[in-house]
Amino acid sequence: MVTTLACDTKRGWKFDFSFYVAAKEHQHTRKLYFAQSHKPPFHGRVCAAPPGCLLGASPDGPTKGFFYVPSEKAPKARPSATFGFNPCVNTGCGKPAVRPLVDTGAMVFVVFGIVGINRTRQVDNHVIGDPGSVIYDSSFDLFKEIGYLCRLCKAIAGNSELMLHPECKELPEPHLLPGQLSHGAVGVKDGRVQWISMAFESTTYKGKSSFQTYSDYLRWESFLQQQLKTLPEGSALHRGFQTCEHWKRIFMEIIGKRQPSLPHGVPVGWALAAGTRGGVQSALYGLALSLLICVAAVTVFTTHVLLLLPVLLSILGSICLVVTVMYWSGWEMGAVEAISLSILVGSSVDYCVHLVEGYLLAGENLPPHQAEDAHSQRQWRTLEAVRHVGVAIVSSALTTVIATVPLFFCIIAPFAKFGKIVALNTGVSILYTLTVSTALLGIMAPGSFTRTRTSFLKALGAVLLAGALGLGACLLLLQSGYKIPLPDGTSL
Numbered sequence: 066m067v068t069t070l071a072c073d074t075k076r077g078w079k080f081d082f083s084f085y086v087a088a089k090e091h092q093h094t095r096k097l098y099f100a101q102s103h104k105p106p107f108h109g110r111v112c113a114a115p116p117g118c119l120l121g122a123s124p125d126g127p128t129k130g131f132f133y134v135p136s137e138k139a140p141k142a143r144p145s146a147t148f149g150f151n152p153c154v155n156t157g158c159g160k161p162a163v164r165p166l167v168d169t170g171a172m173v174f175v176v177f178g179i180v181g182i183n184r185t186r187q188v189d190n191h192v193i194g195d196p197g198s199v200i201y202d203s204s205f206d207l208f209k210e211i212g213y214l215c216r217l218c219k220a221i222a223g224n225s226e227l228m229l230h231p232e233c234k235e236l237p238e239p240h241l242l243p244g245q246l247s248h249g250a251v252g253v254k255d256g257r258v259q260w261i262s263m264a265f266e267s268t269t270y271k272g273k274s275s276f277q278t279y280s281d282y283l284r285w286e287s288f289l290q291q292q293l294k295t296l297p298e299g300s301a302l303h304r305g306f307q308t309c310e311h312w313k314r315i316f317m318e319i320i321g322k323r324q325p326s327l328p329h330g331v332p333v334g335w336a337l338a339a340g341t342r343g344g345v346q347s348a349l350y351g352l353a354l355s356l357l358i359c360v361a362a363v364t365v366f367t368t369h370v371l372l373l374l375p376v377l378l379s380i381l382g383s384i385c386l387v388v389t390v391m392y393w394s395g396w397e398m399g400a401v402e403a404i405s406l407s408i409l410v411g412s413s414v415d416y417c418v419h420l421v422e423g424y425l426l427a428g429e430n431l432p433p434h435q436a437e438d439a440h441s442q443r444q445w446r447t448l449e450a451v452r453h454v455g456v457a458i459v460s461s462a463l464t465t466v467i468a469t470v471p472l473f474f475c476i477i478a479p480f481a482k483f484g485k486i487v488a489l490n491t492g493v494s495i496l497y498t499l500t501v502s503t504a505l506l507g508i509m510a511p512g513s514f515t516r517t518r519t520s521f522l523k524a525l526g527a528v529l530l531a532g533a534l535g536l537g538a539c540l541l542l543l544q545s546g547y548k549i550p551l552p553d554g555t556s557l
Contacts, residue, residue, distance in 0.1 A: 086132040094133040101128045170229060171269040171278075171311035173285060175221065177214070177302050178205040178252070178260030205301040207251070207258040213296055214261070220292050221265055227285060229266045269311065277478075278315045350551075351407040356380070359410050361528045367421055368520035375505035376417045379497045383413040386493050387486070401479045405486040412490055416458045416498040423450030424506055428515045442512030447503060455499070462495035 087094060099111050100118040112118040118129060182197040207214075222228055252260040269281040289307050296302050363376050387409060396402060427449035431442065465487070472484025514520075542549060548556035 086134055088132060090133055093136045095136045096131055096133055098131045099129060171267045171281075171309050173227075173265045173267045173307055173309045175217070175263045175265065175289065175305060175307050176260060177210070177305040178202050178207075178258070179306075180304055201254075201259045202301055202304055205258075205260070207261060210300060210302055213300060213302055214263075217292055217302070218263060221263075221288070224288060227265075227267060227288060229268050267309070278311070282309075282312050282315070351403065352384075352410065355407045355410040359414050361532075363414065363418060364528055365521070365524050366418065367425075368516050368524040369511055369514055371509050371511050372421050372424070372506075372514075374509065375502050376414060376421060378505060379417040379494075379502045380410060380413045382501060383490065383493045383497050384409055386497075387490050390489060390493075391486070396482075401482045401486070405483060405490075409486075409490050412487070413494045413497075416462065416494050417502040419454050419458050420450055420498055420502055420506070423454040424510060425516050426450075426453065428513070431513075439512035443510050444507050446512070447507040447510070450506070451499075451503060458498065459495060462491050465491045 090096070097111055097113060098115050098118040110118055178201060180200045180202045183200050250262055251258050252262075267281070267285070269278055285307050289305070293303050293305060359380065360373070360377060364370075364373050367373050367376070384406075388406075391402065424446050427446040428442075430449075431446070469484040469488040469491075472480050472487075475481040475484070539549060550556050
């Protein structure tokens with residue numbers, strides 16, 4: 066690197082010395098240039114910039130070039146043990162590590178050897194209570210059906226639309242998390258295999274919406290039934306079924322009713338059939354109760370039965386139209402739909418009650434020339450009510466619809482569906498208010514009626530009397546031994 070002529074010992078140079086250099090740039094290094102020559106007056110040198118180390122026009126080679134040395138300003142901190150480590154240098158990298166599993170998928174079990182559930186000990190037809198006992202298939206013989214079981218296993222594993230990991234072993238062994246248990250096993254009783262359960266990891270993930278998961282359930286059910294039809298006529302595998310814990314939770318969300326866990330091996334279709342009636346019944350109870358409260362409140366507010374009828378007919382018409390649109394759209398009775406039915410009553414009554422309030426206020430300023438004919442009074446008061454509150458209620462409806470539009474694009478399915486139901490009900494309610502309610506007020510509303518303290522007390526007394534009569538009727542039915550069913554399945 067340096068010629069011997071330049072190594073003057075008086076200047077502190079030694080003939081033998083060493084220092085660290087690198088051919089490539091690293092962290093905390095600086096670049097130096099060198100040039101070598103053994104002909105006076107030139108000598109080897111190390112420079113911080115190229116002009117001082119250019120001995121000729123030849124390219125960099127053995128006699129000149131550059132290198133990197135540790136920087137004097139480098140921190141004294143100890144470098145990381147993995148600094149500069151590259152596992153793939155000069156060798157081929159192996160296969161990447163298997164991605165760690167996350168418990169977000171649904172495990173589907175195909176069960177054979179179980180016929181059904183014995184529920185003869187149940188006192189009622191409600192899903193809450195004694196789940197019953199398992200009825201085994203006496204004709205199921207594992208060793209006789211083992212060939213068909215293997216064929217079914219391979220057929221299911223080969224369906225990439227249903228299976229996340231297309232593989233089939235002696236018994237399908239799913240990819241499990243540490244501590245996660247698999248129900249893919251056999252049930253042995255009295256030395257004989259009574260049932261067998263094969264576990265498959267489905268492509269269904271637990272973040273899907275209820276009805277998307279329900280369509281996945283139908284695909285599993287349809288594919289399994291197609292495979293079972295290919296078996297011989299006398300095979301006991303025809304009574305096989307598929308079940309999944311995630312299916313059951315989704316069905317409970319769809320029907321709007323929760324129930325305790327069923328024994329493993331019970332088809333979710335049986336739980337769905339048993340719980341659908343209870344879910345719809347609970348929704349109807351909530352709808353009837355909210356409607357009764359609404360009628361009582363509107364009666365006290367309007368203080369006249371002919372003003373109550375337009376409101377009541379508008380509410381019933383709006384609810385029927387909204388439910389019809391939900392049916393045409395293919396929506397089933399789920400938790401969101403059941404809750405929305407009770408909310409629909411309160412949101413439907415808003416606009417028509419404001420219209421009735423405008424009708425009552427218009428009666429306080431009735432012109433003298435309109436006071437002779439009752440028909441003219443109704444028409445004038447109705448037009449004044451629409452002029453007075455029409456802009457306000459239409460603006461309120463538009464604001465509500467616009468506010469629910471962002472909910473349409475929610476990833477969480479219940480929020481999106483709830484926003485659509487609220488927007489639909491708001492549109493139908495304002496439509497009924499401006500058409501049906503206005504027409505009914507112009508036809509049957511009292512022309513010369515004005516709200517007074519006496520009419521308010523009469524309406525309040527009528528509501529209290531109706532409530533007392535209803536309570537008395539319930540007490541008489543209970544004393545006579547009649548059981549009044551409640552929304553939760555129990556009875557008084």
